Amino acid sequence: MQSESQFKIIGCGNSESLSHFNNNALLACSAGNLMIDCGHTAKQALHQQGYSWSDIDAVYITHVHGDHVFGLERLAFESRFKLNTRPTLFLEPSLEVDLWEHTLKGSLGNINGERQKLTDYFDVKLISENSFRYGPHTIRSIPVDHAPDKAAFGILIDNYLFYSGDTKAIPEVINNLTFEIGFHDASIADASPVHAHFDALQAAYPSDVCKKLFLMSYEDNWQLANKDIRGVFAGLAYQGQMVALP
Template sequence: MFNNNALVSNSDGNLLIDCGYTIKPALLAQGLKLQDIDAVFITHVHADHVFGLERLANEGRYKYHKKARLILHHELYDELWHQCLKGVLAKNGEGENELADYFELVLLYKEEFELFGNLYQLHRVSHTPGKVCFGVMINHSVFYSGDTAAIPQLLLQLKPDLIFHDVTLTDYNPVHASVHSLLSLYPPELCKKTYLMSYEDHWPEYRQMVEQHFAGFAQQGQRVVLSREYQTDTAPG
């Protein structure tokens, strides 16, 4: 029941997908520290996906003396820095700072990147209108949606082996996929390889239905193995 984050981990390094404000206790629950994070990829700029960056920035700089790599599409930079983090990170005891003073900043100008032996392909998803948001396909195998409404055409085109999909358990939400919209828009074979994530606190009421029609609810600390030519563990947080 922390924010919706995932960790892609192998012997080469740890990549965090999103960094919400609960990231420190979420990592501690998995026996990890902020120091263990080598890189972060941001899907979009909302508090539950980026507010943990302030803590990672300051602890990395002053406690661990480590700059994590911060990977984001170039269209997210102004929103993340000027509209979100600048107010808490731009000034410190050393004077004026930029985002690159805290992180090894990597701005993406194409919609894929490779890191620690894994391939990440970015796909625009349908979240808040007018807001740039990405899902990510990892090693042509696992699709991680970030936050999105139902995206049947994209997923039917990509044909992932496994899906971690944003969901809301409310009857209607214009910026998240409701469980009923997924059931009505996704074929049964797609639902059966889909774990639902980012769900509300009353999820046990839906457990039987979700386990009947989907792979289930993503659970804290759950791990899956990425297939094909890349071998690694993915642990939703």
């Protein structure tokens, strides 16, 4: 039977990418469309995939960097003043202060001299115990290891699909997860102190785990590294890639 739920890659480039949009995704199911991150390229990337803001019912944020949250400003304004909607925002409590006080408030916090709150734009659902439900799906928020002293999360959907968000290699985490298909942050051509590198992933994870992983958040010039992706990993994620969820 064809699954009714799909996980879709909206963008798969690193923060500098001109070719692959921000590393954002979308879960489409009976409850609606849940974006996984909403970066500064989100509106254009969604448009290329046939979506507009009116199709976005909810957003989950992995961490507070521009390629993952700056699109929220546009979603907030257009939802409130153009669409008259208030999308759901699933948020880990540890991200709340950075997201509102230090990121969005400067733009969204004042309308005609009146102070605004995050809840004036979004139906904020703070996540309890790293888990929430969306439609028929159980989504676990998985703490990952991105930048020092910065909270960051991946997600695990129904013990079937793992999506790392931005992270370095996390063998102590990933080896304790059950999943069939994964999407994992990977620098390929360049080294970064806050992202997993292709070689580090290959060294840190068992080969059967690597074979389940599509690499994402890669550089525009990844081909320069001349790595044999398909021999080691499931492949490269690409914009529009869809995974049917059971």
